[in-house]
Amino acid sequence: MILDAIYAIILILVKVGLKxxxxxxxxxxxxxxxxxxxxxLSNHTTIVDSFLLGCNVPRKIYYMAKxxxxxxxxxxxxxxxxxxxxxxxxxxxxxxxxxxYRIIEYGGMIGIYPEGERTWDGSLQPLRRGTIRFVxxxxxxxxxxxxxxxYQHQPRWxxxxxxxxxxxxxxxxxxxxxxxxxxxxxxxxxxxNKKLVKSILELSG
Amino acid sequence: xxxxxxxxxxxxxxxxxxMTDDQGAVSCTNCGANYCFDEEYNLVSEKGAKKKTKTLADxxxxxxxxxxxxxxxxxxxxxxGEKLFAKSKQTELFxxxxxGIFKGFKGIRAKMYKFRKIDEGNLYLSNKRLLFLGKxxxxxxxxxxxxxxxESHMVIVNTKRGHAFSFEFLEESGKKWEDIIRDKIVEFYxxxxxxxxxxxxxx
Numbered sequence: 001m002i003l004d005a006i007y008a009i010i011l012i013l014v015k016v017g018l019k020x021x022x023x024x025x026x027x028x029x030x031x032x033x034x035x036x037x038x039x040x041l042s043n044h045t046t047i048v049d050s051f052l053l054g055c056n057v058p059r060k061i062y063y064m065a066k067x068x069x070x071x072x073x074x075x076x077x078x079x080x081x082x083x084x085x086x087x088x089x090x091x092x093x094x095x096x097x098x099x100x101y102r103i104i105e106y107g108g109m110i111g112i113y114p115e116g117e118r119t120w121d122g123s124l125q126p127l128r129r130g131t132i133r134f135v136x137x138x139x140x141x142x143x144x145x146x147x148x149x150x151y152q153h154q155p156r157w158x159x160x161x162x163x164x165x166x167x168x169x170x171x172x173x174x175x176x177x178x179x180x181x182x183x184x185x186x187x188x189x190x191x192x193n194k195k196l197v198k199s200i201l202e203l204s205g
Numbered sequence: 206x207x208x209x210x211x212x213x214x215x216x217x218x219x220x221x222x223x224m225t226d227d228q229g230a231v232s233c234t235n236c237g238a239n240y241c242f243d244e245e246y247n248l249v250s251e252k253g254a255k256k257k258t259k260t261l262a263d264x265x266x267x268x269x270x271x272x273x274x275x276x277x278x279x280x281x282x283x284x285x286g287e288k289l290f291a292k293s294k295q296t297e298l299f300x301x302x303x304x305g306i307f308k309g310f311k312g313i314r315a316k317m318y319k320f321r322k323i324d325e326g327n328l329y330l331s332n333k334r335l336l337f338l339g340k341x342x343x344x345x346x347x348x349x350x351x352x353x354x355x356e357s358h359m360v361i362v363n364t365k366r367g368h369a370f371s372f373e374f375l376e377e378s379g380k381k382w383e384d385i386i387r388d389k390i391v392e393f394y395x396x397x398x399x400x401x402x403x404x405x406x407x408x
Contacts, residue, residue, distance in 0.1 A: 089403055
């Protein structure tokens with residue numbers, strides 16, 4: 001309860017900070033199911049994407065975040081409060097997968113950036129096939145999101161390109177028929193990849 | 206800064222030539238070309254009277270055709286048939302070590318790891334291996350690599366033995382090193398097409 005209260009206060013402060021710094025428009029928030037397990041997949045443009053989504057989605061998001069972010073105690077506390085869990089991006093990580101399934105079983109909303117990292121040049125990077133396999137095996141609704149305009153504020157290589165207004169758009173739920181890992185064919189992964197890429201591009205374009 | 210990503214000047218094709226000054230202006234120290242973003246967030250190069258405008262993605266795709274040429278360096282302990290292609294400036298070497306357990310909400314549990322600095326020196330990239338020379342010598346064959354990726358500006362490689370190392374390039378682009386290491390991995394495996402470089406190199 002105390003931790004929930006601390007988190008709520010941090011969220012308010014972050015929301016105020018984002019409102020002062022960025023001009024954000026939301027579209028399609030009504031598409032996000034109010035309850036039940038959901039996988040949120042968004043393009044990854046800047047270091048503040050998780051704050052932009054977290055402060056504008058009417059549900060708690062459990063983020064899968066790179067393990068190197070959890071190196072200091074302060075960051076671990078922060079990620080604990082913000083309901084993130086680590087994934088080692090440079091190895092197969094069954095622990096991260098177990099945690100992701102746990103959140104799905106609990107009925108939570110898990111947030112993943114399927115590109116696996118921030119874009120360098122503003123364009124959508126190839127989606128990680130492991131993420132697509134997880135989406136297929138989980139068999140729960142997917143909400144795709146597109147963040148447009150944030151990249152120019154804080155490109156990954158540092159500096160600044162501009163300050164366009166930011167638009168965050170959420171697509172309609174994509175229903176996914178569960179296909180267990182051993183039954184997944186490459187064509188299943190390719191088909192889902194195509195669907196997700198098309199959706200994210202439309203929302204972020 | 207832009208040179209962290211555009212590590213080759215798109216105009217003269219020189220590696221590590223772009224520079225951002227204190228006012229944020231980007232120029233090439235080799236050919237004098239200037240770069241800036243326009244109102245539509247495209248990158249404009251200006252060299253003499255000539256201007257070219259492209260998206261940053263298109264400029265980057267253009268420089269990806271450049272490959273570092275073979276270099277000579279007496280400090281590199283070459284083995285039979287080995288060719289050296291890159292030597293880094295000052296670089297820090299880190300090794301991954303276990304660091305306890307992360308306990309999150311709703312029963313979330315994860316093994317934690319930390320990268321601890323183990324050396325400082327120079328990284329060499331050849332057609333056969335990565336070699337780090339600092340106080341010690343650390344060699345990883347290209348055939349031993351199981352993944353290669355970048356986080357922030359640190360290049361992380363994992364090995365088939367499960368030992369992960371990371372390189373922090375203090376004076377140059379980490380993205381450059383991720384790209385050229387991946388290029389050498391592709392060349393090493395010859396005709397095999399590499400689909401992904403992380404979390405595992407997959408064909």
